[in-house]
Amino acid sequence: MNNKIAEDLKLAMKSGDKFKLSVLRMLKSALQLESISKKHELSDDEVMSVIKKQVKTRKDSIEEFKKYNKTEEVTKLEQEIEILNAYLPEEMSEEEIVKVIDEVFNELNPTSMKDMGGVMKELNTKITNADMSLVSKLVKERLS
Secondary structure, eight states: HHHHHHHHHHHHHHHOHHHHHHHHHHHHHHHHHHHHHHOOOOHHHHHHHHHHHHHHHHHHHHHHHHHHHHHHHHHHHHHHHHHHHHTTTOOOOOOOHHHHHHHHHHHOHHHHHHHHHHHHHHHHHHHHHHHHHHHHHHHHHHHO
């Protein structure tokens, strides 16, 4: 994973794609910080985790920019997310997420919002490539 990012960084440099180059440099920097804090070379799963955090940060920023009608910044962030998503596996659809939630609800039989922590803990082990804020929203709807 690290090698692919480094290769893409070189290609962006050679092709003169300044936007992609800046996004990949930010990503490489975030990966290096994570590697330093963990005191070891990052595994592919850890790299994907860092990329997911980067995407989430940008999605949160998009929401803020939309509140103030800053369409130019929203467009830029959406392009950054598109570049970062190229390194992540395809996200689960809402239908697939609902199926997994159904399975967990059948296993655990939650009765109130107090059970949400247990449900989310179980879902975290079963759902690896999905927007967890969407998962959380769907679970809340089911519990209330």
